[in-house]
Amino acid sequence: MPDDRERTSTPGGADDLPPILDAAQVADLLGMNVQMVRKYAREGRLPAYKLPGGRTFKFFRDEIFEAIRANPVTADDVEEGEAAPRS
Helix, strand or coil, rough: CCCHHHHHHHHHHHHHCCCEEEEEHHHHHHHHHHHHHHHHCCCCCCEEEEECCCCCEEEEEHHHHHHCCCCCCCCHHHHCCCCCCCC
């Protein structure tokens, strides 16, 4: 029988991730290409940060989860083909 920790953990082992992620870690977490993660960060579609003088994006793990929760799939998305399941 699984303990409480297993039942309350986030999917995909995300609890094992550090609180601050780089673009490659976010891409792996979301099943995306790293270039798309960087593009979404530049466009403001994913919350991201850069250190002063830095060139790389940094992401707060919890903000990534919040951004996903804030954009649920709707029936309109499925009708438009954006999120239609592939068979």
